[in-house]
Amino acid sequence: MADTKDTAQQQPKFDWDYDVPDTPFWRDLPFTAGRNFLTCYSPSELEDMNFDGTLSVPSKFAFLLSLLEARLATRKAAAAPVLLHVADYPEWARLMLGIETMQKNLDMPEEAETLRIMLETSEGDRRVSWLNMLAGFKLRHGEYAEAERLEREVLPWMQKHERLGVDSPQALGTTRTIIEALWKQGGSKVDEARRLAEETAVLVEAMGSSKFAKYQEEERQMLRDLVAELEKS
Known part of the structure; x- marks a missing residue:
């Protein structure tokens, strides 16, 4: 009989799969929230961040949203005068997806505007x-x-x-x-x-x-x- 671990290792991994850390901060958040945040940063950048596992779930979403919004602002400034979605569409899309994910989980009305922007700037x-x-x-x-x-x-x-x-x-x-x-x-x-x-x-x-x-x-x-x-x- 095949070993369970070996079987798991043989399973295909797809582009949308992501190993979200099994830590107190991430454990009670949806997988998509973890993936859509973590893919916006390099491993070294993530190592420098402090993820407080004692925060409430809404506070975790708000914390992640604040980081993503700050990064988006920084990247926009660095790309100027070229628009970020023109200069680096993949990064822009990752950041916007992360922001939309947090807004959705916080039931924020701003999510509608984020989606409008995403659709207007994508073809x-x-x-x-x-x-x-x-x-x-x-x-x-x-x-x-x-x-x-x-x-x-x-x-x-x-x-x-x-x-x-x-x-x-x-x-x-x-x-x-x-x-x-x-x-x-x-x-x-x-x-x-x-x-x-x-x-x-x-x-x-x-x-x-x-x-x-x-x-x-x-x-x-x-x-x-x-x-x-x-x-x-």
């Missing part, structure tokens, strides 16, 4: 992830039809992308947003949401033989939790 395929985040924003603020419309624009791109596909975590996450948006619109949309949830469950159960097999249990549980929560509403 082509670069807009996809921002549209996906905008759909999540619309869903959280009760604009269910608009959330559905945006995600239906994003989903085919994800499903056809050579590095993603129909059973990628990104495509399945987008599908869950559509399911929730449909369900919360009520009426016949609930039946449509149920059908889509059933179709998605079939995709998840087939993940065991795909390159995304390591995400199967997590995807299975997230779908079950979503449907269970929607059934209560």
